[in-house]
Every structure is written in C-alpha cells, then in structure tokens.
Amino acid sequence: MTRHNKYDLLDQIVKAITDSGWNVSYIGNTDEHPFRIQIYRENESQRVCIYIWHITHGGGKARPQNEYRIQITGADHFEINKDEKTLVLGWWQEAEVFAGFDVRKHLGKLGFSPSFQIREDALRQAYINGFCPSDKGNNEIAIAFRPDFFVEYVQNLEALHNFGQSTEDLAVLNEIAQNPEINNENIHIQDMERKITVVSVSKKLRDTNFRKRVLTAYTYRCAACGIQLKLVEAAHIIPVNHENSTDETRNGLALCALHHKAYDQALIAINDDYSVKLNQIQVNTLKAEKLDAGFVGFTQNLRSLILLPPAISDRPHVEYIKIANRIRGWK
Numbered sequence: 001m002t003r004h005n006k007y008d009l010l011d012q013i014v015k016a017i018t019d020s021g022w023n024v025s026y027i028g029n030t031d032e033h034p035f036r037i038q039i040y041r042e043n044e045s046q047r048v049c050i051y052i053w054h055i056t057h058g059g060g061k062a063r064p065q066n067e068y069r070i071q072i073t074g075a076d077h078f079e080i081n082k083d084e085k086t087l088v089l090g091w092w093q094e095a096e097v098f099a100g101f102d103v104r105k106h107l108g109k110l111g112f113s114p115s116f117q118i119r120e121d122a123l124r125q126a127y128i129n130g131f132c133p134s135d136k137g138n139n140e141i142a143i144a145f146r147p148d149f150f151v152e153y154v155q156n157l158e159a160l161h162n163f164g165q166s167t168e169d170l171a172v173l174n175e176i177a178q179n180p181e182i183n184n185e186n187i188h189i190q191d192m193e194r195k196i197t198v199v200s201v202s203k204k205l206r207d208t209n210f211r212k213r214v215l216t217a218y219t220y221r222c223a224a225c226g227i228q229l230k231l232v233e234a235a236h237i238i239p240v241n242h243e244n245s246t247d248e249t250r251n252g253l254a255l256c257a258l259h260h261k262a263y264d265q266a267l268i269a270i271n272d273d274y275s276v277k278l279n280q281i282q283v284n285t286l287k288a289e290k291l292d293a294g295f296v297g298f299t300q301n302l303r304s305l306i307l308l309p310p311a312i313s314d315r316p317h318v319e320y321i322k323i324a325n326r327i328r329g330w331k
C-alpha cells in the first residue's frame, strides 16, 4: 500500500474527529503507520494508536457475496500500549463508513496473510443509521460506523466490543442502532456497563441525527447572520434540559458559535414572525459596563429575519419559539 493511500485514510480520521468538535494533535509522524494521535476537547483527552486499511470485497467467487474485508499488510502484530487505545479499522470509501475490529481478539503474532471480515449489510446499515454491530461468531463483533460516530466509538471502544459476549444484549444494541428514539426505561440489559453504553450510544445517535437534520435544513448557514463556515452548530430552540424539548428539526436552529451563545444567553431572540430581536436591557447593561466594544459590527451582521429552511415542516415551530422565549426570560 502506498504512503499516499494511507495519508488519505489519516485525512478521513482527522476529518471525522474535527467534524465532531474535537481536536487532534499528532504524537507520531503523520507518515508512519500505525498513526498515533491525541484527541482532545476542553478537559477531556485520549491517546489513540490507529491501524487502518481500505475495506474491499476482494473478489473471487469462493468468497461470500456479503463479505467485505481488510487485508492486514505491513504489520505482523498489533502494538498495545498502556496509556493509549489501539484501534484496528477499515475504511469503506464507497459509503464513507469505518469498520472497527476488536484488537483484544488478535493479540500476538498474526498468521500468514491475515484479513478481518465484516458483512456488507452492516456497512450499509451504518451508512443509514450511523452505526451497526456485526456478529463474527466466537464472541467477537465488528462495529461499522459513520464518521460522525468516530469519537463515540473511541470512547466506548471496549464496552462496545464486549457486546460480543451476550447475544441478547447484542440484539438490544442492534435495535438501538435502528431506533435510537427508544426510551431508556425500555432498554432491558442486566449488565451495568453494557446498559450505560447503550444509553450513551442512543443519545449520541439522536444528537447526530438532530445536528445533521438541522444543519442540512439550513444548508450549514447561521440562521442569524448567514455565515457558512464550519463553525455552524445545531441549537435547540427549547433547551435540551427542558421537559418540552424535542429533537424535531422544527425545534432546531443552525447558528454560528457566536450567535448560538448569544441566543442561549438571551442577548438575541427570534420573534414568532421570524424576525431577530436584540435584548435592549442586556445591551444597556453591557454599554454601562463598557463591555460593548464591537457592538455595532455585531448588530450589522445580524439579519432582520432569520434564514428559513425551504421545507415548511423544518422551520422553527411558532409554539416552540414562544415557549423558548418565555424560558429565556423574554416578555
């Protein structure tokens, strides 16, 4: 495999991590495989060692139609270090999904021409749902996942692969992948670690779905200023922790980091006619405290009406706007 080829794979990894709002710093050389990186965000951080190969069908009539694989080249064993997580990954370019294999099942010297398999339908399901476990037998499961699930996969690495130990729990994990809206009380798993993992996974899937729907509806533009950089986030109109909050697209707004903060802190609000309003009381306080530098620019960048998604059903629900404004202290 050429260096160029591997470098593309590192690009996919870094993009997956940074798109999820995490940062990457390189520990090892970027042209040395396995890749060694540190992923971090605020006060969380994790060192990761990543082995990765392209996923192919490999052809040949002898092989099952449904079976895809990575061919392990350039390594006769996997290195395991105490303070870092070791990932063994495949990348399926066609659908842009990863496959994760359980390194603990492949310790020691690898056999001749080693390859790891994953079912094609698991890869396809992951493209649709975000993530899909694939039973390999012998208590081993592979996990197919979309790039927006990458960090979640790293965080729950061992716990996710441990689902290979229980057919019943694996069935629940599978169900969650297909329907993450399921209520936590309806998740029937005895094992505490696996239960926590399922709850975390379902929340992550709901969050990524919401984010994707909202950002797509607003074509990745801030509804308040129209900016279209990677800094655009999916904000909830009725805040997440409120009992009436929902993950419907119409309870979402795409906002840049600045306007997201301004919205959550009630410096700006949206009226039920979709106009943008400024909180004059807060503005006066800021002026009195001489904390209003750049204020003119701030207001000039604000649109008078927010950007609206083309589909009416995606637009902010007027009732949600009213509730949200009450919650944030607007009269």
Ligand SMILES: [Zn+2]
Pocket: 222, 223, 224, 225, 226, 227, 255, 256, 257, 258, 259
């Ligand atoms: Zn903005």
